[in-house]
Amino acid sequence: MGGLRGQQRRVLRQAHLPWSERVKDPREARGTRHGHLGLLGLVVAAFAVGKKGLKQAGQLARDVGARTRKRLGLPHSVVGSTLWRLLEQQSSDGLRETLKAQAVQVLEDPNTPRLPFPLGVVSVDGKSLWTTHQGEVEALEAVANDEEGRELWRLGALRAVLTSALAAPCLDLEFLGAKEGESPAFRQLLPRVVEAYGEHFGVVTADAGLTSARNAALVREADKHYCFGLKGNQPTLHEYAMRAIASKQCPARSRTEERAHGKTVVRELWTHALAPDEVDFPGARLLLLVRQQHWDDDDNLLEEDYRYFVTSLDTTVFNFHQLLRLVRVHWGIENRHNWTLDVVLGEDARQPCRPTRTALEVVAWLRALALNLLACFRARLSPEGRHLVEWARACELLRDSLVHGRRPQEACLPAA
Numbered sequence: 001m002g003g004l005r006g007q008q009r010r011v012l013r014q015a016h017l018p019w020s021e022r023v024k025d026p027r028e029a030r031g032t033r034h035g036h037l038g039l040l041g042l043v044v045a046a047f048a049v050g051k052k053g054l055k056q057a058g059q060l061a062r063d064v065g066a067r068t069r070k071r072l073g074l075p076h077s078v079v080g081s082t083l084w085r086l087l088e089q090q091s092s093d094g095l096r097e098t099l100k101a102q103a104v105q106v107l108e109d110p111n112t113p114r115l116p117f118p119l120g121v122v123s124v125d126g127k128s129l130w131t132t133h134q135g136e137v138e139a140l141e142a143v144a145n146d147e148e149g150r151e152l153w154r155l156g157a158l159r160a161v162l163t164s165a166l167a168a169p170c171l172d173l174e175f176l177g178a179k180e181g182e183s184p185a186f187r188q189l190l191p192r193v194v195e196a197y198g199e200h201f202g203v204v205t206a207d208a209g210l211t212s213a214r215n216a217a218l219v220r221e222a223d224k225h226y227c228f229g230l231k232g233n234q235p236t237l238h239e240y241a242m243r244a245i246a247s248k249q250c251p252a253r254s255r256t257e258e259r260a261h262g263k264t265v266v267r268e269l270w271t272h273a274l275a276p277d278e279v280d281f282p283g284a285r286l287l288l289l290v291r292q293q294h295w296d297d298d299d300n301l302l303e304e305d306y307r308y309f310v311t312s313l314d315t316t317v318f319n320f321h322q323l324l325r326l327v328r329v330h331w332g333i334e335n336r337h338n339w340t341l342d343v344v345l346g347e348d349a350r351q352p353c354r355p356t357r358t359a360l361e362v363v364a365w366l367r368a369l370a371l372n373l374l375a376c377f378r379a380r381l382s383p384e385g386r387h388l389v390e391w392a393r394a395c396e397l398l399r400d401s402l403v404h405g406r407r408p409q410e411a412c413l414p415a416a
Contacts, residue, residue, distance in 0.1 A: 015048075015072055015373060015402065017041055018101035022094030027086065038073040039086055040366065045074070045402060047370030048377075050395035052346035054080035054087075063403045080352075087353040087362055095365035096172065100196050102369060103162075103171050106376055107200045113166035113379050115329065117322060119202030119225070121164035122171065122193060123333045124210060126182045127341070128156045129175075129364050130351050137355050155360050158185040159368075160193045161337050162201065163329045166388075167379035168336045170368045171197055175361055186210050187218060194222045203313065205330035208233055211310070217282040220312060226283070227326055230308040237279055241287040241308045244272040252291075253320040256328075263302065264295040269324040273314070283312040290327050341371060344391045374398060 017037075025036035045064075046057035058078045061069075069076065106112055114120075131154045156176040161168050174189040176182065190204065204219050208229035219226040230238045252268035259265070272287040288309040294302045309327060318326060341347040345367050353359040378394035389397070 020094035020097035026089035034075040038075050041072055042074050044366050044370045047345050047367050048374040049399035054083040054352045068402050087359050090362045092361045099368055103169050106169050115164050117164050120200045121203045122201045123161050123163040123205045123330045125333045126158045127338050128348050130155050130360055158189055161333055167375040169372045182209055186215055213282055220283040225312045227309055227311040230310055245270050245289045254324040266293045284310050285314040286311050
């Protein structure tokens with residue numbers, strides 16, 4: 001039982017959020033029944049255990065055990081309308097600092113599981129937060145791409161995620177509204193991430209939409225390496241990479257093979273080392289090609305995909321196997337982070353607040369806190385075979401830990 005109590009203490013420490021002093025209560029002082037941070041913490045806890053609506057969050061408050069509720073400052077009983085009114089009024093001030101404090105706790109914990117890379121890796125990727133056709137929302141981007149021709153109003157965010165940690169915690173967000181592009185947002189986001197977390201990573205990865213000489217120079221000026229995707233937005237470099245690697249006609253430098261969704265997935269890496277000034281791209285040392293193939297059980301090729309990359313890394317820093325894994329880790333931001341936000345936390349499908357830009361941003365910060373809580377909890381669960389526990393199961397176990405004050409023995413956290 002002592003071990004179980006120790007596990008519960010670790011869960012409570014993770015769930016006890018380090019709220020910044022800048023997070024202020026927007027409500028009038030008189031007549032407030034529930035503590036401000038307790039209400040915000042309840043929304044985070046509800047998101048983390050898979051609850052998508054504020055009514056469900058209120059139900060969670062009634063389910064949580066008294067000891068857990070006291071430790072986390074959660075209200076005993078609250079209705080969804082109370083949470084709705086709070087989110088409608090809440091400012092986003094201090095939420096970035098709260099996410100930073102949470103992430104630093106994770107990164108400074110020596111027990112945080114990490115992938116076997118010589119340098120930490122931060123992946124940057126854009127993602128939609130919310131899309132609607134129900135009417136104009138101030139400061140959101142209008143996109144006329146609905147199948148029925150209706151205007152869509154969208155708010156997105158560029159995210160920095162530490163993908164070299166098994167939990168892949170979110171480090172920071174830069175929001176994208178009307179007339180706001182990803183590349184300018186990258187130039188706002190990266191300096192903050194370097195200042196806050198620079199000691200924890202040495203490589204920045206991004207898709208082709210962020211690939212530019214200016215962004216590459218920004219990464220190198222911060223004394224970090226980059227690995228950027230190459231597509232048609234960099235036509236000269238993309239075409240050069242295709243010609244340079246195709247002309248070699250050599251075996252792959254690295255190869256992996258695994259089973260996924262009833263198919264065999266084969267990934268292979270080819271490289272081209274760049275001489276100084278061979279290409280006009282700041283700090284570029286290697287061009288990469290990753291070929292991904294899907295085969296069925298009868299050795300029929302079902303799908304084949306070629307992707308090109310440019311990087312400032314060379315094989316004295318990352319060997320060929322690590323370079324292939326680096327590319328795969330960046331691709332993993334889609335299913336380790338973006339997919340989880342949409343499917344488990346319901347980010348793009350449902351917004352439990354009035355759709356103003358401020359309220360949507362507040363909820364996005366709270367969801368990032370919740371995802372970090374859930375992902376770090378899941379990363380330390382005993383794996384099921386070769387894989388981590390499924391997200392839905394991790395939500396159930398985290399809820400059990402909060403509600404009952406203990407974890408089932410068959411899925412306990414590693415001892416401290």
